[in-house]
Amino acid sequence: MSAALALAPEEETPRQPLPVATPPAAPLPATAAIPAWRVVLYGAASVFLGVTQGLGINLVTANLSGIQGSLGVTQIESNWLIAAYMSTNLAGTILLYKVRTEFGLRRFAELGLLVYVLVTAAHLFADDLRSAVVxxxxxxxxxxxxxxxAFFYMLEVMKPAKKLTVGICFGLLGGQIAVPLARVISPDLLELGRWHGLYLLETGLALMSLAIVFLLPISHPPRQKVFDRLDLLSFPLLAIGSGAFAVLLTLGRLYWWFDTPWLGVLAAIGILALTAVLILESQRAHPMIDLKWLSSSEMLIFAGSLLVFRLLxxxxxxxxxxxxxxxxxLNDQLAMLYWxxxxxxxxGLVVTSLLMGPGRTPAIHLTALVLIASAAFLDSHATNLSRPAQFYVTQAMMAFAGAMFLPPALQVGFGQALARGGNAIVSFLIVFIGTQTLGGLIGSAALGTFVTMREKFHSSALVEHLTAVNPFVVQRVQAYAGAYGKVLSDPALRSAEGAILLGRAATQEATVLAYDDLFLLIAVLAVCAMFVLISHxxxxxWRAAPPALASV
Structure with missing residues (x-):
């Protein structure tokens, strides 16, 4: 998500740089040989920082069922923890990028990590939903x-020619592996201390990250004044708009879109706030967001491709x-799958770092789409007897495809922002982070809604055949009722319990069929995306061909 934050140079503005007390540390010359121990040390620091950040969100996402017991909330209420994090992440990341630019990397790193340690430690004192949401x-x-x-430390030891290839890929490594790693390690953490056990580890990682920042210095980019008075209006509006949509997309399918009035209020607030941001930015002499560039065909295609891949x-x-x-x-039964x-x-990141180069992005993305379409089609044959072993190959294909997609996309999009210069960097960050944060929420909301609707459809179709005149249904009810033979002496009660168990089995079967429909839908969407990519x-x-050839 924050790849471009690290790669971005300081914004080119007509304002004068802020005076600094000490000159910035000079970066290593491009031709200087970097010791192998330094490469390993800074690379490990980059991965560690990325894993720490990734676990911050994924330890909660992966353990909502365990956390809800610790906090005494329902399954739906526990999702407020995800909504709270996402609601502040987009605007907060953009704000901290400008803070880093104006006040310097060193101060940004030390104070930012200190705040992170304090916030992480505050999780240990949150014992109810309200404090946990805060x-x-x-x-x-x-x-x-x-x-x-994480990106700065990886780029610190990369040669200039490798920064936008190997640097991007391995700068993403820590954050990418944190997703499956959170599900692997969380069962033991929950056993040790439930909700607090998760963040006891996270607090320790935060303290170690703070030590890394103090012990391993990195080059200091020049500082520049980038804040404007009108940012006092733009940032709150951006935060309100993105936060409203983050909450809406996270909780909409759980409270259901048309059954909860305050979801409509959130949507209205988000639309009004973001519309106000667009109006305000279009009137500024030095806008934070380059609307003209964002509405260009190349940026619309870039944003659209990011959204499609996030959905897939x-x-x-x-x-x-x-x-x-x-x-x-549960997670402990899925450990091998996540490994x-x-x-x-x-x-996938290693292979992509070797393949990335000028003009290769379409081929890499086409390969990723082929893997996604194949994996999703194979997954669409799941049954209620399917277990993780049947998904080892397909989910490895999906993870490999996910690792192949993001680095080339970031390289192309950021290259366009660099070529334009100025406030295009911030505009690119808003598009990139928005499509990754809100795009992921859109994907989860859309697919989750689709599963709910298809489950209702299949459940209705199955229940139509569960009648008392069907001898097979009667036989199955009697079989389920037999499980209560030693605890219930009343035949009527046993039959009622058997009917309930049969209804649960039908609901589970309908849910599995709904997920099969989902996998098949994703396979079809991936094929459609392949067609669009090839056509593009x-x-x-054709446009690049000489006129004589293009007219043939």
């Missing part, structure tokens, strides 16, 4: 420095995880 909202802002620093990659986070949750499997996903993610490349080649 600290999660603060965490959405406080975690932003970590992902930025939700097959793993929303689809497979949801399927196994409906089958009653395989972790290994495939690392392999044909159009580009």
């Amino acid at each position: 600290v999660r909202a603060a965490m959405g802002v406080a975690a932003a420095p970590l992902s930025t620093l 990659l939700a097959e793993q986070t929303t689809g497979v995880v949801g399927l196994f949750t409906s089958l009653g499997l 395989i996903i972790l290994g495939a993610t690392v392999s 490349q044909i159009v580009i080649s």
Whole structure:
């Protein structure tokens, strides 16, 4: 998410740089040989910082069922923890980028990590939903420095020619592997201390990250004055708009879109706030957001491709995880699957770093789409007897495809922002982070809604055949009722319990069929995306061809 934050140079503005007390440390010359121990040390620091930031959100996301017991809330209420984090993350990340630019990297790193340590430690004192939501909202802002620093530490030891290839790929490594790693380590943490056990580890990681920042210095980019008085209006409006939509997309399918009036109020607030941001920015002499560039065809295509891939990659986070949750499997029973996903993610980033180069992005993305379409189609044949072993190959393909997509997309989009210069950097960050944060929420909300609707459809179709005149239904009810033979002496009560168990079995079967429909939908969408990508490349080649050839 914050790849561009680390790669971004300081904004080119006509204002004078702020005076500093000490000159910035000079970066290593491009031709200087970097010792191997330094590369390993700074690379490990980058991965560690990325994992720490990634676990900050994923330890909660992966353990909502365990956390709800600790906080005494329902399953739906526990999702407020995710909504709180996401509601502050977009605007907070943009704000901290400008803070880093104006006040310097060193101060940004030390103060930012200190705040992160305090916010993480505050989780240990949150014992109810309200206090937990408050600290999660603060965490959405406080975690932003970590992902930025993860990239700075990786780029610190990269040669200039490798910064936008190997640097991007391995700068993403820590954050990418944190997703499966959170599900692997969380069962033991929950046993040790439930909700507090998760963040006892996170507090320790935050303290170690703070030590890394103090012990391993990195080059200081020049400081520049980038804040404007009108930012006092733009930032609150951006925070309100993005926060409203983050809450709406996280909770909409749980409270259901048309059954809860305050969801409509949130949507109205989000639309009004973001519309006000667009109006305000269009009238500014030095706007924070370059609306003209953002509405150009190349940026619309870039944003659209990011959204499509985020939607497709939700097959793993929303689809497979949801399927196994409906089958009653917990994280400790899925550990091997997540280890395989972790290994495939690392392999995908390594391979992508070797393949990235000028003009190769379409081919890499096409390969990723082929893997996604194939994996999703194979997953669409799941049954209620399916177990993680049947998903090892397909989820490795999905993780590999996810690792292949983001680095080339970031390289292309950021290259366009660099070529334009000025406030295009901040505009690019808003598009990139918005599509990654809100895009992921859109994918989860859309796919989750689709599963709910399809489950109702299949459940209705199955229940139509569960009648008392069907001998097979009667036989199944009697079989289920037999389980209560030693505890219930009343035949009528046993039959009623048997009917309830049969209804639960039908609901589970309908849920599995709904997820099969979801996987098939994702496969179809991936094929459609392949067609659009190939067509777009044909159009580009046709436009780039000499007039004589293009007219043939």
